[in-house]
Amino acid sequence: MKTNARHKLLGAPVSYYTAKVRAYLQYKQIPYDEVLATREVYRDVIVPRTGVRFIPVLITDDDIAIQDSSAILDHLERRYPEPCIEPASRAAQLVAFLFETYADEWLVLPAMHYRWNVAENRAFAIEEFGRLSVPTASPDEQRAIGEKLAGPFAGALPWLGVSSATVPAIEASYRELLADFSAHLAAHPYLLGGRPSRGDFALFGPLYAHLYRDPASGRLMEELAPRVVDWVVRMRDRRPAAADHAPIEALGPTLTPLLSRMFREFGPVVLGTLERLRAVELPPDGVLPRALGTQTFQLGTAMGERAVYPFNAWRWQWAYDLYHALDEEERVRADRLLEAAEGLAWLQTPLERRLARVDNRLTFAS
Secondary structure, three states: OOOOOOOOEEEEEOOOOHHHHHHHHHHHHOOOEEEEHHHHHHHHHHHHHHHHHHOOEEOOOOOOOOOOOOHHHHHHHHHHHOOOOOOOOOHHHHHHHHHHHHHHHOOHHHHHHHHHOOOHHHHHHHHHHHHOOOOOOOOHHHHHHHHHHHHHHHHHHHHOOOOOHHHHHHHHHHHHHHHHHHHHOOOOOOEEEOOOHHHHHHHHHHHHHHHOHHHHHHHHHHHHHHHHHHHHHHHOOOOOOOOOOOOOOHHHHHHHHHHHHHHHEEEEEEHHHHHHHOOOOOOOOOOOOOOOOOEEEOOEEEEEEOOOOHHHHHHHHHHHHHHHHHOOOHHHHHHHHHHOOOOOOHHHHHOOEEEEEEEEEEEEEE
């Protein structure tokens, strides 16, 4: 029996990963309603349906609750294959997924730094947190609640590796990323050519929800990278794609610096996480903790400490599997680009312990 049910996206305008999924839904013209993740929605829907307190959550039109932005895109892409966001080439699909992993797992550093360490952005976010959580409260009550809600997010900075020692390097890396992406966008409207890929939607998360939408960092982006601003607006306003994805060989000259940055900055963190997982024993409940102690990392010339997140390794495992499933012809194409970006060795490093995600929590695969 047909119903008038629509998908429901539970999220918030300030949310990094909600922005990623919202842009995807709008681009694909998938019918949905956005539901603000208020305190009541967390209490009554998100936690009971998913067992965790993370957004976004998609409640599908047939009442399946999906948490995790990549899992949401995968589910919807199977149901709504057109317009396709996946390039025809499997090698290009790997590249798109590498950028999704980089955006989701590593660009949290500049996104969180600029939001919580820049006073104007912090004040803006606190007001938004309060207003969105309790829309009917007074401004003073909203501000007080926003301060309380912001605490865990701002308090996560040291765990991510954002500290006085690393902030100059984080800002330098972000400015260089804007320059590299601007150079690429001078030649191509999207990451992989003439239409968005999953890499674009993932990059849109931090570059829009935090770094463009927050006022101080938004002005910085407008000053340093007007081409990136144009891309953000194209993604936000779901402008129709002018062409198809391009062959990765045509993208290489401007794509390689972006990939090189990802491997240089994030690759050692992933390998350190894989190394830590080799010696971990599961607790009695069979669920891996969100963090496994800390590790040293390098960004530019700066050295820092950050938590070891198994989730980083789980996401990298997807890229590893994609790479190792390539046929010979596609492997050659991928290897040329990965070698030019000095990243081939990262994907050829064996995974000794595999992870699985069960009921929105990580464990070791059996």
